[in-house]
Amino acid sequence: MLSFMLISGVVVLLTCGAFVTNELLTYKDRAFQGLTTLGDIIATNSTAALAFDNEGDATEVLSALKARPQIVAAALYDRSGKLFASYPTSAPATFFKTSPDSDGFRDENSLLVGYLPVVQGDNTRLGTLYLASNKQAIFDRLNRYAWLATAVMLVSLIVAYLLSALLQGHISRPVLAMAETARAISERGDYSVRAKKEGQDEVGLLTDAFNHMLEEIEVQSRAIHDSHERLHLALKASGVGTWNLDLGANRVSFDEYAIPLFGHPTGSHDAAFNQFLEMVHSDDRPRVEEEIRSAPAAAGGYESSFRVLWPDGSMHDLSARGKVVAGADREHAQMTGVIWDVTERKRAEERLVRLLAELERSNKELELFAYVASHDLQEPLRMVSSYTQLLERRYSEKLDDDAREFIGYAVDGATRMQRLINDLLDFSRVSTRARPPERTDVAEILGNVRANLSVAIEEAGALITNDFMPVVMADAGQLGQLLQNLIGNALKFRNGGRPHVHVRAVEAPHHWEFSVRDNGIGIEKQYFDRIFVIFQRLHTKGDYPGTGIGLALCKRIVERHGGKIWVESTPNEGSTFSFTLPKLASIGTR
């Protein structure tokens, strides 16, 4: 409203100012023009008086100027330049110049003065007319203009006031309502407020747009709020804190979740960069500073782990990750990131490493022990075995039945112990005699196994079949041992009928799955795990001979190759032993 009146007031003021300025600039010309017109009339009327030397007539002509109050004096000079007649008659002769100046008009002090030629006919000059006018008319005119301008301005302001009062209902009120809404929102943060729409005109559209914008802001504000809440929950739950670092200002700040990580339950959120470095373990300090300062040049952002000393003297491991958000040099970079405590994990890892090392060492010792023991046991056992057999061969005639039976037990025990020791040696050799994996054609291995088992196969009348066999990365000797054990078992635990063993390989994305299926006696489901444990036997040595080491050995070999082994079986129908071999085999040292 004020702006309406201000604008119209300024416009009117400028317009009037222009008029008055024009008047001021041209009033002299206009006054001279008026004076010329008047002078021409007087001059024309006074030609005869001059031509015929009639002073009285001339005075009479000049006296007509009484009608023009602004003409304060007038005079006629004859052809020779002598004063001839003057006006008003009361004026002293000394008021007039004794001879006329050159023709033309000029501004003399407070008067406008003009000299005009008096000419009759073509160009016969009869004399000169002198006119002097005061400036009252000009002042009157300017005065009138000033009053007029004031009046126009007043009227304009009144009209502007009325108009703006009228228009306010249409424009200002909706806009003021929107401003009020905006203020309410910024003060209370309540984005659900809407401005009231008052019409279908442009202001109505503006209100709509404003409300639409509010809707967007409300939605986004809620999304931001939710996201913020989620972030805080996540930070709180995970114990991850956030930090900002400004190398240029040499300041670092932490949020409420980061501060406890330094052992300060409530501490300053803002610290100098050096104060932060003070908290870092002195051994890590130069590395930490260098890692931070070289972060702007690093491609993958900032990532670091370091130790900090808490005020209570305890030491904690922290991990930090961040990225540069502004600035690109060591001295001015600004970074933001997260930080969390990894003390527990570090300690668990260290414990794990220690345990693994111990385990490996004891395992090695055990294997060595088993190997040495079984190797060294063979020598006395061989002596017991061979002398017992010698005793049986040479002295069986001289001994009675009881003694022969006893010797038979001793020979049998020695033979079984011999086999046990051989199996134990095999078992321990899985790691002690291991070879690195190489390209191995399983079909070839399978051929060797058939040859090794040919006596047993023939004896049992067994049928051994197989599908396509791939080439894998494996320790060929151990793979052969594995297949030989599984097929040998299938032949051994046969079910009276003709044994049929089928070997197949199925390709999976990352491994091969081999299976050895038989139609033997099968295994109860409850024993599926137990059969892979060393020395665990399901049957008496009388029914099926064996040491209880074979499947344990298979399990060791498969696991050493990074695969797994299991069994599926239905009693009296048969068993299927399956194992996997990773395609990219990397055989562990254990």
Add this chain to the structure above:
Amino acid sequence: MLALRVLALLVALGAGAAAQASTPSREYQVKAAFLFNFAQFVDWPASAFAEDNAPLTICVLGDDPFGSYLDELVRGEQVNNRRLTVQRFRAAEDVKGCQVLFVSRSESKHLDKALASGKGMDALTVSDVDGFAERGGIIQLATESGKIRLKINLTSAKASNLVISSKLLRSAEIVAGRDD
């Protein structure tokens, strides 16, 4: 003052022809100027001129009181695109081709003849003879308190088809002609 003026007048009259080549009195200088000025305040009918670009002729009948002053006054001047010339006549019978006819005092006894010839050619008749206007002349130059005043007989002017400027009339005294 008056004596001096009369004396001057007598001298002028006595001088006669001798004065022709000399400077006239102040009075006749003014009167010569008046003759010239009349040409500018009077409109002649077209019939008063022999042809379109004929000069406007000022004639002096009788003794010439102006001498060469009048000639010098009009030399090179033009009125309404007409040159001005001066001619002198001794007898009224001879007068012809005049637009302004000045009747010298020497002709005061033969005024009727002079007026008749002036009227015949629509000439503006001027004279400083007393009673000239009353007797049928158009403009009389009368001297009053040392100043030359004009007396104009409008009837005579109209009779000669002359239009006299109102400005000239305002400076003059209008006189009625005597019924002859």
